[in-house]
Every structure is written in C-alpha cells, then in structure tokens.
Amino acid sequence: MPLTAQPAGSAEPYVLSASLDNARHLSSLLRAVHFQDHATCFATDNGLRVTVEDAKCIQANAFIQAEIFQEFAVQEQTVTFRINLSVLLDCLTIFGTSSLPGTSTALKMCYRGYGYPLMLFLEEGGVVTVCKINTEEPEDLLDFDFCNTKVVNKIILQSEGLREAFVELDLTSEVVQITMSPDKPYFRLSTFGNAGSAHLDYSKDSDLMEVFHCNQTQTNRYKISLLKPSAKALSLSCKVSIRTDAQGFLSLQYMIRNEDGQICFVEYYCCPDENITE
Amino acid sequence: MRFRAKIVDVACLNHFSRVINTIAKLARTCTLRLTVSKLYFILSDKVANGGVGMWCELNQGNFFDEFQMEGVAAEHNEIYLELMPENLSRALKTAQNAKAVKMKLTNKHCPCLRVAVELPSLSSSSRIVTHDIPVAVIPRRLWSDFREPSVPDFDVSIYLPALKTMKSVVERMRNLSNSIMIEANLSGEMNLKIETDLVCVTTHFKDLGNPSWALEDGCQSSQDRDPESMAEARIDIRKLQQLLAGQQVNPTKALCNIVSKRIVHFILLHEDVSLQYFIPAL
Numbered sequence: 020m021p022l023t024a025q026p027a028g029s030a031e032p033y034v035l036s037a038s039l040d041n042a043r044h045l046s047s048l049l050r051a052v053h054f055q056d057h058a059t060c061f062a063t064d065n066g067l068r069v070t071v072e073d074a075k076c077i078q079a080n081a082f083i084q085a086e087i088f089q090e091f092a093v094q095e096q097t098v099t100f101r102i103n104l105s106v107l108l109d110c111l112t113i114f115g116t117s118s119l120p121g122t123s124t125a126l127k128m129c130y131r132g133y134g135y136p137l138m139l140f141l142e143e144g145g146v147v148t149v150c151k152i153n154t155e156e157p158e159d160l161l162d163f164d165f166c167n168t169k170v171v172n173k174i175i176l177q178s179e180g181l182r183e184a185f186v187e188l189d190l191t192s193e194v195v196q197i198t199m200s201p202d203k204p205y206f207r208l209s210t211f212g213n214a215g216s217a218h219l220d221y222s223k224d225s226d227l228m229e230v231f232h233c234n235q236t237q238t239n240r241y242k243i244s245l246l247k248p249s250a251k252a253l254s255l256s257c258k259v260s261i262r263t264d265a266q267g268f269l270s271l272q273y274m275i276r277n278e279d280g281q282i283c284f285v286e287y288y289c290c291p292d293e294n295i296t297e
Numbered sequence: 298m299r300f301r302a303k304i305v306d307v308a309c310l311n312h313f314s315r316v317i318n319t320i321a322k323l324a325r326t327c328t329l330r331l332t333v334s335k336l337y338f339i340l341s342d343k344v345a346n347g348g349v350g351m352w353c354e355l356n357q358g359n360f361f362d363e364f365q366m367e368g369v370a371a372e373h374n375e376i377y378l379e380l381m382p383e384n385l386s387r388a389l390k391t392a393q394n395a396k397a398v399k400m401k402l403t404n405k406h407c408p409c410l411r412v413a414v415e416l417p418s419l420s421s422s423s424r425i426v427t428h429d430i431p432v433a434v435i436p437r438r439l440w441s442d443f444r445e446p447s448v449p450d451f452d453v454s455i456y457l458p459a460l461k462t463m464k465s466v467v468e469r470m471r472n473l474s475n476s477i478m479i480e481a482n483l484s485g486e487m488n489l490k491i492e493t494d495l496v497c498v499t500t501h502f503k504d505l506g507n508p509s510w511a512l513e514d515g516c517q518s519s520q521d522r523d524p525e526s527m528a529e530a531r532i533d534i535r536k537l538q539q540l541l542a543g544q545q546v547n548p549t550k551a552l553c554n555i556v557s558k559r560i561v562h563f564i565l566l567h568e569d570v571s572l573q574y575f576i577p578a579l
Contacts, residue, residue, distance in 0.1 A: 115465035
C-alpha cells in the first residue's frame with residue numbers, strides 16, 4: 020500500500036478517542052475532585068486519570084478505567100494535558116445534572132495532541148452539543164511518594180459510617196486530627212474548635228470496619244480546609260481506605276460504584292500539618 | 298378611576314400567582330395596564346431596561362370572578378399603573394390556601410393596590426391578610442410609551458425546542474460566557490453558541506418546525522429566503538436565562554422571531570396568557 024494513500028498524520032488523527040454512553044460516569048467522578056479550577060489529565064491504555072492539586076499539600080486523583088468506556092483508544096503511551104476542570108464539567112453536564120431514569124447523555128471525547136483543544140460531542144434526546152475546550156501545558160505535579168510498602172496503618176471503613184462524621188466536622192477547628200492505633204481508641208477523629216474539642220471514635224470491632232491493620236499508634240493533624248473537598252468523594256463512595264505512612268502522609272482511597280455498578284476509584288493524598296506537636 | 302377585582306376559584310388563583318411569579322422574574326418594575334377585558338404587564342424597551350421589552354396579556358375573565366374597572370375618563374377607559382411585580386408575587390404567596398383574594402386600587406396616603414387575602418379560620422370570622430402595594434399612576438400623556446410592540450420584520454421564525462432542554466443548556470452556557478448567539482433557519486434548525494478564549498460550545502437543535510405567518514397582503518414573508526441560511530443575533534445570556542428560568546409551566550406554543558443582528562422576539566402562549574419578550578442584539 021503506497022504511503023501517500025494515508026494523510027501525513029496517520030489514519031487515526033486523534034491521540035485520544037473515547038466514547039461513553041452515559042457521561043455521568045465521568046462527570047460525577049470529576050466532581051469528586053473538583054476543588055480547583057485546573058486539572059491535569061493523563062490517558063494511557065489503562066484509562067483516564069484526572070489530577071487536581073492545591074497548595075502543594077493536597078492532591079486528588081480520579082481514575083476512570085478504560086473498561087468503563089464503550090470505546091477508549093490512546094495512540095501514544097501517555098497523553099497528557101492540563102485543562103480547566105470547571106469548564107470541562109459545565110460542558111459534560113450541558114444537558115443538566117438531574118438523573119432522570121432512562122435518560123442519559125452520550126459522550127464522545129477526542130484529542131488531537133499537544134496544542135489542540137479537547138473536543139467533546141454530547142448527545143441527549145436527539146440534541147447534539149459540540150464543545151471545544153482549550154488545553155494547556157501540563158505543569159509538574161507533586162509526587163507524594165506515598166510508598167505503598169511503607170504504610171504504617173491502614174483501615175477500610177464503610178463510607179456510610181464516616182459520612183455523617185465528616186459533614187459534622189467542626190469547621191471552626193483548623194485541623195482534623197487522626198489517631199490510628201492497635202490499642203484504644205483504635206481510630207479517632209478529633210477537632211479543636213471554638214466550642215471545644217470533639218472526638219469521634221470507631222472501634223476496630225465495629226460493623227463498619229472491614230479491615231483494621233494498625234501496627235503503631237500514630238497521631239497526625241491535617242488542615243480541615245484541605246480535606247473538606249474530599250467529602251464529595253466520600254458521599255459518592257461505598258468504602259474508604261485510610262492509610263498513613265511513617266511521615267504522617269495520609270492516603271484516602273474511595274471506592275465508588277457508578278450507576279451501572281462499575282467500580283471506580285478516587286484518591287486523596289494529604290500532607291500532615293506542619294505545626295504538629297506530637 | 299376605580300378598580301376592584303376578586304378571585305375565588307383556587308385554580309384561577311394558582312394560575313394567576315404563577316403568571317405574576319413569571320413576570321416578577323423578568324422585570325423589577327413594570328407597567329400594569331387595566332382595561333375592561335384584559336390585564337397587561339408591560340416593560341417598554343428603554344435603555345434603562347437594557348433594551349428588553351415585555352408584553353404580557355391576560356383575559357381578565359379567565360382569572361377573576363369579579364372585575365370592575367373605571368378608567369381615567371370615559372373615552373379612555375383604562376388605567377396604567379407602575380409597580381414592582383415582586384410585591385404582588387409576595388402578597389400572593391400568602392394566598393395559597395385562601396378562600397378569596399380581593400384587589401382594589403386605593404389612595405389613602407398614596408396610591409396603592411390593596412390585596413386582601415381571606416384565609417380560612419376555625420372561628421366564624423375569617424382571617425384577612427392585607428398587603429398594600431405601592432403603585433404610581435401613569436398619566437395619560439405617557440400612555441403612548443406603552444403601546445403594543447409590532448411584530449418585527451423578522452428574517453426567520455421558528456418554534457423553540459423543549460424549554461427544559463433549552464434552559465439546562467443556557468444555564469450551563471451562562472457559566473462560560475456573558476453573551477450567546479442564537480441562530481436559526483427556515484429548515485427547523487436552531488443553534489445556540491458561545492465562544493470565548495477558553496471554550497466554544499454549540500448546541501444543535503433540529504426538526505423544530507417553522508411557524509407560517511400570513512402577512513396582511515396574504516403572502517408569506519419568507520418565501521424568497523434560502524431555507525438553510527441562518528439568521529443570527531448575539532444577545533445577553535442573562536436575559537435569555539431569565540426568560541427561561543421564569544417559565545413555571547410549559548407553554549402551549551413557544552416560538553421566536555429573529556431579525557438578524559438586531560433583535561430576538563420570543564412569543565410564549567399559554568391557554569389564557571400570552572407573553573412576548575424582546576431581547577435586543579448586543
């Protein structure tokens with residue numbers, strides 16, 4: 020076959036091409052990490068990862084595996100671009116956010132590569148919306164170096180147990196203190212607000228506790244303002260894994276089941292607050 | 298000059314409240330014109346309004362059980378009042394379970410529209426909540442400012458898509474841009490577009506249908522126009538959003554007339570209310 024039969028770029032002009040029958044599978048996950056306007060997207064054969072960071076202290080990642088998509092094709096090893104997440108979400112939810120049974124927005128996403136805008140084609144009820152969102156130079160992201168092999172303490176809780184606690188966190192407290200221990204109180208969330216201290220304990224024998232692997236007593240504090248956005252991921256999730264490493268870095272991993280019962284993950288990494296006394 | 302009216306029927310009261318709520322979302326201040334047979338809520342397209350015009354017409358017989366109006370003079374049997382529809386809307390909020398609502402024009406200390414809401418009570422005497430809504434009487438010499446706007450010489454007339462869809466799309470677009478381009482053609486196609494440095498979004502509606510307007514001379518205005526050619530106007534997106542957000546009930550007919558680059562004229566018809574809204578091009 021003569022080479023000139025193909026246009027210069029190759030038969031497939033898009034380095035990333037993906038289709039989703041229900042755009043909510045993507046938009047609801049992105050909302051769980053939407054605490055900053057900008058996000059960096061990474062696409063590989065495995066799927067899509069969207070990362071949002073703030074203050075060099077907190078990083079959230081949403082993972083949507085290739086299997087969730089009806090079609091997912093990546094022409095390079097990794098396709099990376101930075102994009103305005105607020106704009107992306109407004110486009111993905113252009114037909115509204117209410118989930119009426121039986122109706123969904125179909126999505127096709129195409130990206131030609133560096134310097135090109137991200138193209139979205141959304142369709143609902145015969146109405147088509149085309150979006151062209153400018154992409155930006157990806158910036159360096161934090162490498163939290165949260166080493167999975169150096170995890171000191173790990174628990175997995177059913178999210179419903181933690182949801183109310185999170186909503187009721189005393190926001191007049193600057194920090195939330197997390198204590199994890201093989202001994203009592205096992206798992207404790209504490210705040211120190213204007214009205215006083217509040218402690219919420221979860222026993223290792225609680226029904227909500229699925230996994231309890233705590234080797235060492237650790238107490239760490241994290242700025243509440245940084246962790247508050249994770250409440251959205253918590254509200255969507257059915258389970259959450261809470262891990263800390265030797266330096267007190269916190270990893271929260273949320274297991275989220277979408278409308279079709281498929282599983283996706285959102286994780287938050289947070290640095291401990293520097294003013295720790297213990 | 299006298300005006301007295303009463304609504305007893307619950308359905309009529311709710312319907313009237315909904316109309317007032319819609320008007321309140323569209324205009325901070327407007328003109329209420331009362332005639333023997335109709336009520337009009339009018340916003341004239343002054344620069345102060347951002348050039349937006351509104352003309353809403355109701356048949357009083359469809360709402361009021363009693364209606365008595367005596368205008369400024371026998372040959373000018375009409376009353377023009379300026380008021381804030383939000384005040385009327387708030388007064389009617391207390392009327393949800395009312396036995397009756399009476400309205401009367403009074404002038405105790407200053408001209409007011411007195412809305413008396415008769416509420417059910419356990420005792421034999423009713424509870425009455427009275428709201429005095431300040432109004433300004435508009436003198437006859439200014440009445441010509443409030444004439445019904447004529448249908449503009451439009452380039453394209455087209456039925457609107459499902460208002461619910463249009464509203465969702467416009468709401469999202471409003472987050473992204475201050476202005477929106479509406480374009481439509483005589484093949485039943487309409488596009489809503491926004492374009493900024495960050496993003497371009499276009500929503501395409503098809504198969505909307507084009508109403509046929511018979512002109513006075515019997516011919517249809519648009520016969521010479523290429524059916525694919527789009528008439529377009531860029532308008533303030535907030536004004537469009539206000540119009541769509543104010544719609545509480547689906548109209549029986551909804552259409553718009555576009556005069557390219559000049560104005561978009563929306564017509565929303567319900568059984569007993571017609572609403573026209575004019576948004577000028579930017």
